[in-house]
Amino acid sequence: MVEPTGIIFNVQSFSIHDGPGIRDVIFFKGCSLRCQWCSNPESQNAGPELSHNRQRCLGVAGCGSCVASCPYGVLEPSPENLPHVRRDLCHGCGTCARSCPAQALKLMGTVVDVEALCTRVHQNDSFYAHSEGGVTLSGGEPLLQPLFAAALLERLGREGLHRAMETAGHVPWESMAGVCPHLDLLIYDLKHPDSETHRRWTGQGNERILDNLHRVCAMFPHLPVLLRTPVIPGVNDSEEVIERVTELACSLPSVERYELLPYHRFGEAKYIQLDRDYPYKGPSSIDKERVAALQRIADRVEQEHC
Numbered sequence: 001m002v003e004p005t006g007i008i009f010n011v012q013s014f015s016i017h018d019g020p021g022i023r024d025v026i027f028f029k030g031c032s033l034r035c036q037w038c039s040n041p042e043s044q045n046a047g048p049e050l051s052h053n054r055q056r057c058l059g060v061a062g063c064g065s066c067v068a069s070c071p072y073g074v075l076e077p078s079p080e081n082l083p084h085v086r087r088d089l090c091h092g093c094g095t096c097a098r099s100c101p102a103q104a105l106k107l108m109g110t111v112v113d114v115e116a117l118c119t120r121v122h123q124n125d126s127f128y129a130h131s132e133g134g135v136t137l138s139g140g141e142p143l144l145q146p147l148f149a150a151a152l153l154e155r156l157g158r159e160g161l162h163r164a165m166e167t168a169g170h171v172p173w174e175s176m177a178g179v180c181p182h183l184d185l186l187i188y189d190l191k192h193p194d195s196e197t198h199r200r201w202t203g204q205g206n207e208r209i210l211d212n213l214h215r216v217c218a219m220f221p222h223l224p225v226l227l228r229t230p231v232i233p234g235v236n237d238s239e240e241v242i243e244r245v246t247e248l249a250c251s252l253p254s255v256e257r258y259e260l261l262p263y264h265r266f267g268e269a270k271y272i273q274l275d276r277d278y279p280y281k282g283p284s285s286i287d288k289e290r291v292a293a294l295q296r297i298a299d300r301v302e303q304e305h306c
């Protein structure tokens with residue numbers, strides 16, 4: 001049988017924010033939402049794409065290795081003496097990135113198989129064991145590659161690792177149903193309880209997301225769910241919104257905790273490296289006290305389920 005392969009753009013070791021203990025987080029390519037505040041824009045497109053760091057670049061006049069190396073003639077000098085990527089013509093082969101002496105060009109997106117990823121994550125076995133950590137699939141949306149995600153999780157489970165996955169839930173039910181049996185924790189994002197507002201800020205309504213959440217809790221009652229909302233100023237930072245999601249979470253016994261994540265702008269530089277504008281035009285930060293006050297509302301989930 002041919003083993004499925006997947007496309008990922010990063011493996012981050014020693015993470016402590018994406019499930020219990022110390023974890024390796026595997027970031028999948030491709031996403032079905034376009035959240036305006038997305039901090040991983042390199043995750044959104046399904047295929048590989050080039051990221052160019054202007055600060056590192058030596059300039060085409062002084063270097064130009066990338067322009068010379070591209071077998072398709074896709075790169076050309078810009079008036080600022082930087083390589084301009086004609087993205088609509090790029091094949092994502094990575095030749096230019098490999099030729100760059102300054103590591104200014106990076107190809108975001110690598111095809112991997114289960115064996116290679118398992119070898120990589122087992123390098124940190126001692127950290128998982130001591131911290132009761134494991135591996136988390138993230139993205140992007142891991143459930144856009146359901147066969148690969150299921151094969152990877154199944155193998156990691158056989159090898160005794162704790163397995164978590166972050167999802168935005170905007171996927172066909174069959175993808176969710178095929179992967180959940182191989183999970184120890186499901187981390188489920190809900191950006192807004194109102195579908196039209198959800199569509200305005202993410203490009204999609206939330207009907208499928210809510211439907212999948214209800215179905216997961218009904219079909220996999222023993223799979224713990226951590227519900228999460230990134231709190232974005234002017235989008236969902238109101239008591240009314242958090243109250244509504246808290247009510248929903250309290251009605252679902254599998255939801256063990258409802259957690260709020262404060263908005264940050266760390267991903268903004270990545271948009272420039274991808275030749276894109278940062279879509280979210282709201283305030284640059286959120287008041288930590290405001291998030292803490294909203295979290296106190298959300299903490300009702302734990303109190304009601306204890």
Ligand code: SF4
Binds near residue numbers: 075096097
């Ligand atoms: S990734 Fe390949 S096709 Fe795209 S610009 Fe670089 S060398 Fe050219």
Ligand code: SF4
Binds near residue numbers: 057059063
């Ligand atoms: S090879 Fe790297 S350093 Fe040289 S011009 Fe291209 S991006 Fe800049």
